[in-house]
Amino acid sequence: MSSCLAGFRLTHKLARTLTIKRTHTDPGHSSKRQMTKMAKIVLTETETEICTLLNRVADHIRATTNEQLTLRIAGGWVRDKLLGLASHDIDIAVDHMSGFTLAQHVTSYMQLHSIATSSVGKINSNPSRSKHLETATTKVLGQFVDFVHLRSETYEEDSRIPQIEFGTPEEDARRRDITINALFYNLRTREVEDFTGRGLKDLEEGVVRTPMDAEQTFKDDPLRVLRVLRFASRFGYEIEKETARAMEREVVRSELERKISRERVGVEVEKMAEGERPVLAIQLILKFGLYECVFRAPSRETWADDVDVDAMAAESVTRCTLKMLDEASLHALIPSQYSVTLHDRRILILASYVYPFHAAVATDRKRNASVALLVVRDGLKLPTNDADSIAAVHMLVPRITAMAALCCAGPVERNTLGHLIRDAGARWIVATVFAAAVQLHKGVSTDQVVATFSAFIRAVKEAELEDAFKLKHIVNGRDVATLLGCRTGPGIKPVLDRIMDWQLAHPRGTHDECREFIIEEIAPHMPL
Template sequence: MHPALLAIRDATLQTSFENDLFLVGGAVRDELLGLPPKSDFDLVTRGSSAELAQLLYQKKVSTIFPVTYERFGTAMVQVADVAIEIVTARKESYDENSRKPHVEPASYEDDARRRDFTANTLMRNLHSGELKDPLGTGMADLSAKILRTPLDPVETFRDDPLRMLRAVRFRWQLGFEPAPGLYEAIRETRDRLKIISFERIRDELLKMLSRPTGPEALDELLKLGLMETIAPEFEDMVGVEQGNYHHLDVWDHTLLVIRNAWRVMGESDASVDTRALILSALFHDVGKPPTRIIDEEGRTRFFGHESVGEEMTRKILRRWKLSEREIDPVALLVKNHMRLGSSPTFSKPAARRLIRDLGDYVEELLLLVEADASSLRPGVRALDLDPIRERLSQVCHETPREVLDSPLTGEEIMSILGIQPGPEVGRWKSLLTERVLDGELAPGDKQAARQLLTAT
């Protein structure tokens, strides 16, 4: 048993909570499935959650003053550095335009009925260790790996529409099969997802994308009609043909690129930003539908789709309430994903510019390009990244990224040329930077830079 649970068990011995306090939900489910334990615990009792939280605080088991939500019968405590939610067993009812329930105390059976899926209704007594199946269906569904709602699924999803996303996530995270009628209920109630905040939607999406089964989950979201609320731009990718180099439409190609991104990450020894790479794989071709044209020779073209895609990526990720710090690397990778295939050779100046522009995300770009190139039509000549990697390694050794800039500061440029602050200073500084990138000016060579300015 986890130290936090042991501490709570011991603190509640010889109190009214002894043998009336249960671990419930994902922790019990995962234990029975043989999955690695996580520090994510929910406790349920027929007693007062607020009183239990206060007791744990008074006994110095919880390190925080109780955070209670009387309306919902819940309390938060922190034990052994783990945040734990305590719930008073309850019934719930919902208003049509809200996912916040009206609650009242109830039995454990009633509490189980208001949960999302039967596999999450199983309870383990914190004191005796006894396993309790309050509805009598949880163990059977868990053993059969069936995803079933305790109540009619239409009612379950209308009450809390976020459960539709959780259904898809659990389907692919746990390898469960949806019970008959479950997905039909999602299609019927999908418009209810609009009442859920994007912060909560985002969290479910990121959990899906954190696993190699993310592409399957995304495709299911689209087929169930949920993507209409999440990101309708992805629906526009379906059926968009891409020409001779591709055998899949833009959507199916995107899903394959995500799968290949997981593969190339697994084959690489480099430490990378997994989330940025997977999100960039998802968004790399989002700009193709609005830029698609057929040229005079009948070829399919997507001129500038990477720049349009960068803008769309920022727009969608802001809608999902990601921070600019999280968005920037994804947009950077989307903007640059065509860069390595645009020239037959990869020169030292090109390597310096790539290092300067991508910063810490050079490796993520290489993996994204590799995943994209390996998702083309079978038989299309593969992009050989080994010479590019060798050139980048050589240039990094010769000229580290931090010196790929003008040897002179703006103040030094103004002093040498006798000019005032303004755009002209920036133009001269950019000229010096370009000379460094082209190899015509050594990094940090202030004397040569002064001579260049005075001779120009």
């Protein structure tokens, strides 16, 4: 593993000390099994009741149909419980039966015993969205539980959409993305089962690796490349060297580009941005040469200018954005009455990720558009509102930076400040935080950045302009048209702009005073 990645590693401690015991079946058996057992997971009261109820359902099925089932909780819930993290994402994996059929048995059993039930929802497989397996979901004791059958997968050469069949626990574990996501919790024995033989050890040591040959795993489903990056950054784990080598191969990168829909790429990037270590996520994307593939821009032929795109700036700006979002920096910059929400944080991180495109403009539907907007909207398929917000934040950076410098130098006219806040809208605080981060990225000291931008925010507050974007015209368009003897419509906008400028300069101005301004200052200059 490179020294670059080694510096990123931050290993969680397991919730309890592992007591490891390995048992082997006959080595000549075609489905050779290796199970690792450890100290039992500590269940909550609700989890205990759910497990007990599901075991009773399995007993009832055996008694009435002679079908013997083993029920297991699969994947992320097991991993998170071992890390001492709360998890409400319970996926029940069943052998010899479809998840939908099992869910129907569960609801029937609960009805039989007068336990509150809900309808069973069937989520059909949708391979184009990486939903390869039919899933059933229903409420069990007030908590949503998903039901799926154990599966095996085979892939065609030119597709990442697998052929799905019923499988064994070993086959199901091997087809998963990484070993720490391939653990099971057996509801009957109340033991953790590690059919890859590596999941528990990797979890304890903080390692991300694929259960099978990494290159073949990624060629089968290249989305797993991004999932490796996401989980490595989420937990601060080290990517195992063979897994890392496979990710660096050009054939894997080209398969990621060719096979994976932009929607699925966007889902993974969004989760990275919302995670605890978004800087590590973008560092890994850059390290493995995936920036252009992940953040796909429109063809250079559509760009207005040949703008240099410095992908490495994404890491620096993300780091600086997080520094500005640090509690101490944020408190120094923004008064307590303002807040930066989780949604704001997400927009700021995504804006940082696509900052290398901030100066680029391309033709889109016969109009000029920010390349950053197009990357977010089309390259990641994130909501248009997100793309618009990110493009607006980028656009506001130079304006807010210049205004902050003016505020540091001395008083600024109220209407000048007000027009900027109106143009920025409700996102003016978020844009200010981002503008501060960009200045940090450019080498300005933290103290100077905080002093400059806090002066801007203070000026806005003292002028009572925080909500200037909500301000309505004190004299509306119809009244203006009557006063000036003209028609309403787009042609009256310049007059309304002058009225708003007057309002911003005269915060205590009345309706009558504004009418007088219109009659004396605007009407004489209107064309006859």
